[in-house]
Amino acid sequence: MAIAPVVHLLLLLLLPLAEVSALEQQKPPPPPQVVRPGCREKCGNITVPYPFGIGDGCYRDDGKGGFQLRCDDSHATPRLTAVGYDIRITNLSIATGEVQAKLKATRYCYDNEGVTVNRSGDGATPLTSSHYLFSATKNRLVALGCPSHGYFVDTAGYYVSGCMSICRPLQYAMPGSCTGVACCQSAIPSAVGYFEPFLLDMQKKDGDPILYTTTTTCRYVFLVETEWLRTRYNNVDKHLNRTDDLTVPIILDWAVRNVGNCSTARLNRTDYACRSVASHCVKSINGAGYQCNCSKGYEGNPYLEDGCRDIDECKRIEKQEEPCYGVCTNTPGSYTCQCPPGTSGIATWKNGCRPKDSFTFALKVVTGVSVGVFLPVFMCFWLYLGIQKRKLIRAKHKFFELNGGVFLQQQMSSYNGTGTCAGGFKIFSKEDLEKATNHFAADRVLGRGGHGIVYKGVLEDKTVVAIKKSKMIEEAPTKEFAMEMFILSQINHKNVVKLLGCCLEVEVPMLVYEYVSNGTLYNYIHGSKGIESGTAFETCLRIAVESAEALAYMHSSASPPILHGDVKTANILLDDKLTAKVSDFGASKLAPTDEAKMATLVQGTCGYLDPEYLMTCRLTEKSDVYSFGVVLLELLTKKKALYFEGPEEDRSLVLCFMMAVQVGQHHELLDSQVRNEMRIETLEVITQLIMRCLNMCGQERPTMKEVAERLEMLRRYQLNPWAQADANMEERQSLLDMEQRNVEYKFTQDCVLDFEGGSTYSFSS
Template sequence: MAIALAMPLVLLLLLPVTQASAQEQQQQQPPWQVVRPGCRDKCGNITIPYPFGIGAGCFRDDGRGGFQLECNDTRSTPRLTVTGYGIRITGLSVATSEARAHLKATRRCYDSKGRLVSQSGATFVPLVGSHYLFSQARNRLVTLGCSSLGYFIDVLGYYVSGCMAVCRPQQFTTPGSCTGVACCQSAIPPAVDYYEPFLLDFTKEHRDRDIAFYSNKTTCRYVFLVETKWLSTRYTGDSEYLNWTKDFSVPVILDWAVRNVGSCSAARRNSTDYACQSTLSDCIDSGDGHGYRCNCSKGYEGNPYLQDGCKDIDECKRKEEQSCYGICTNTLGSHTCQCPPGTSGDAMTENGCLPKDNFTLALKVVTGVSVGVFLPFFMSFWLYLGLQKRRLIRTKQKFFELNGGVFLQQQIRNYSDTSKGGGGFKIFTKEELEKATNNFAAGRVLGHGGHGIVYKGVLEDKTVVAVKKSKTTEEVPTKEFAREMFILSQINHKNVVKLLGCCLEVEVPMLVYEFVSNGTLYHYIHGSRGLDSDTGFNTCLRIAVEAAEALAYMHSSASPPILHGDVKTANILLDDKLTAKVSDFGASKLAPTDEAKMATLVQGTCGYLDPEYLMTCRLTDKSDVYSFGVVLLELLTRKKALYFDGPEEDRSLVLCFMMAVKVGQHQDLLDSQVRDEMTIEALEEITHLVMRCLNMSGEERPTMKEVAERLEMLRRYHNHPWAQADANPEEEQSLLAMEPHNVNYKFTQDCVLDFEASSTYSYSL
């Protein structure tokens, strides 16, 4: 397949376009700017809008292919192609971000004995590395003729989409749509950038055994990717298409977008490369694959990829589009439509403007009677609204008091009197958070968790925050909840997400945190951003150190100590500098001084839960240590904590790692980048630290402070020039500040799960 990609891509042999398509292309030059100054704007009848262009400096060059075009004027009909891809373009649209081309159908023809006599058609159409994708919404894969299975594969040779066309005896066949008899169609998935079609025919043995797949067979069979509109308007299901033996081509729609970055938010961070150059344009994330496209703002038209490319639409000159039967006045981005002087009514409807009538005596009488009748109803309605408003205020006050608002206000007031600052913690109203989140719009959702939904909000002072709208809350005493909220708000650590405030006038309190812009550690390890390909292990180790220091701070330096209770990669956020910030205190607990209060309902995430916590329902600081050990293991192996698709013995990352350590093969589970960048001694040291964190006995685990110190030593050793040289064991042990470890660990049921003979302990709540 790699050899095929390297071949010249002269793959789309196009027949002359139909008369209807030619008429669509014969458009006049738009009144707004299309191309950069000094650049060619047409190839034959095809308009070439920027970011496309012919010649140096006339197209957008961002490292991906597709925007540079070539025009062959030596033919009777000029031919427009994509440079380096051999794709012939027959139409381009900035408004819809689509390109039109024609693709030759793949054909195979047989004689009466079922022997292949001829075949033709495109072999493959690669768009890999370009700005184009085959449109999922506008195209269908079609198999024509019978009996045959038509399908296409991706660049790796895997099946993508296909369908089977089967014929019936002629006396039972009636013209119809492409539904499987003689013609079938199938949708294609999104983000398809490679097309290689195939036709699979039934063997003679199969045909002789089952006539259902071999009745009224056709001489030739076709498979092709085609625009859905062509299929619905051109194919009628009659014998004309079934008797075809010639080659033909069909239109295909390509979605194009600026794809050198993944989304609008990422594109705006680099203003010099941002494609939406017009100030009157909007950026829209691509609906097919990653990338983005630009549109002129409402009320404007033109080319948003050029400076000053979007111009105001004079709606008053487009009467066929705007129904204004009065006086139309154009405004920037809009227009007004008013009735002529001396008339009134609806100027947007025909005959809607009527002459103004004098307020006659009869009309005055009618108006007076109407007011006398309806005034009591209006008074009753306003009284009802007033009562509803008072009821709403009382409800808010009730929830505020039940959620400890009075107590929390007193705590904030006392703190302000002593520190003269209040710590920045604020009690928000429900209206403030609704306005900040656009009434909790779906487009503002940052993520879903086990404890609620997190929304992005913008406060009146333009501060960007994360608003957590919880689903449920534990029934804790009012003062206890308010006390926990206030203490959590006083956490001041660079690696802990700051709690800025809360809203208590709702049934379930809402929490307001600082906004962290770069997603979670989970997405950087396992998601599309790809920590394993973009970021060195040194950064991973630094993130682990920062997260460990944050947990150590909560365990050892906070007063009273705070237990997180749900440590996992999804709860470690990263800012724009990839600085770790521990978040989501939905399962957090203030460490109680009374040991009898340690027993709680088990909360947390499967794969990270402390087995001792599962058995005893007692959350301790060592429970966070165990969960952090799983996080370290994810960083080392780049594997998820749980896999439900594989064999049962491979579903738990912890068990797989322990089994590998037991037989001395744990390095095979480590990520190749980790093995390449760290010495054997450092790897064994961090392996030893992970095994201590994952010990079944909480007493045998290290404290988070010790874990943070050990990881910091490892990081300094990894960054030290000696680590890049061939240091002797004594020097390495001195750098790591450690004693040599015996990595032949002894396993007992007291410290790890029993995985002998495929036996494991399981716990249920």
């Protein structure tokens, strides 16, 4: 029982000692030493780190001057100067190897006659045989005032650098930085250790009068810190009239310069300035010599024993100066950052540490069973995909054969032995076209029609094409369809959209055409832009001629002849030069080689369909002639072929025009621009041509070749200067074939519908 009070007393005595020990552990380490023991560390608010020092034994003494400093405490603000060099130091840095000092600018003042009356300033500043050099990167030589040529010389008196400052008249002053007007600046070379400034007196009789337009009473020349010049002298005009003394800051580069470089310095370990173990030598950037830096992860003074101390990065992490979101552990010269216990990941990333999964035995068993079940399922799925892929390949091959792919390849090979046609016709795969259209994306749609959708595509060779994806196809024999594709690929006419290839691996073949950039003739006629005034009829006539020539080529020059079957303004495209190109051969057929008529399912567009074709189901070249007559009429009137919103008698453009011809008012249906630009004789001839094209009896219609020739004749007449100046009638008659000009339009009861009584008539001349 007597022991308990004694133990209690010992605990009370030891508790304060434990608290003191804990407090000592919590104390921050002392700051890194920057001066030698027992030496003065500051002069006013300027820290003086070794190798600089104040007093004996406090600075590095290696035979070069500049490290010994003097602090004059007699002033309100103590002044720090370099012993033997009379420069006032305002800041010292070991890290950058720089000293900021102040110098008085050299000042020259003149009387009204231009004679020097006063000169002041520090004059020469010799830094030879010292550890200092003037910084070439952070100083500039400046001449202020005008006219003046400021410069400085070296120890031998030779010119080193300078600049000229000239003023403009006050009314033409150019406020701004020091650019040569009222103030100039120039760079200085490296390794400069002597500065003696001068101003060259410029007498009026010695130079151009423009140099003396404006002068200042006092002129200055000085070396100054570049940053100070930029911020303080951004507007020179404010400083032109000054006459007082001017003190400016300069930057000096310092280094240990008793040896030339690090390699030489390391040979003499006794004199080697880098004393700290965690330090390394760096060659001076200005002149000979070297500097010392603390190694990465250390800070302090590398010129002192143990002057470089380890940086505690973990404390910087607390201040968010280093990236670590886990547990930080400081190490000599570095640190480690790890995720907290129970987590894993990347601790240097925010939210990079995640809780660890507890992979227990039960979880392992479940995982094993899951893998055992999943693996067979995966194998079955993989096998299923393989079977589906083979089915897809077989389906593609089947469609390819059904669509005549094999026959088409044989025809292409026999054509030139290379498997491609002379015009570049190619058989594309489905994947090629899907890639070209971004899997037939909606933003690639160029247009939709009765036969399908047209997409814009870009092939691998960057060729822009139009890809038609059809909705249906006639059940034509394989060889017949392939032969049609082969023959269509041979069409090579400037006014026919070129068929570049096809894809036969799908149920309904896809066709690849050249891309025409300016849209359809339908949109150009009825869109918001319209045809330009002043050339409306000329443009219409040219488009009509080009379209007619394309159809005439298909009817007369192709072998065998090709019937379009769906001629309309929506199937005539315009390129960037408004050149017409006939397109969309979805309803096209090859003309029969024998005398038999070709019967086919009626295809086409209401308003353009040949009535005879509609009744007989026989597509002939005269069917295209009728449809072209509607296109020609649409071009001249700018009215749609069918218009369901007006009165019933005005819904058909063809019927409306024929009725107007009966009463002699057909010119009123023409577009006003076209009517104003068309001559009366041209109107009569083109009206006759349209009426012949629209004849109910196909045999009475002209051929497309005749239509093209007649339109070309009209076009030449319209462009011919004889037509613009009233030339002699014989030439005009010869050009227009005028024997038909004064023909009366007669309607006989034969093939054309009577629009009032329902009888049938035919047009004749």
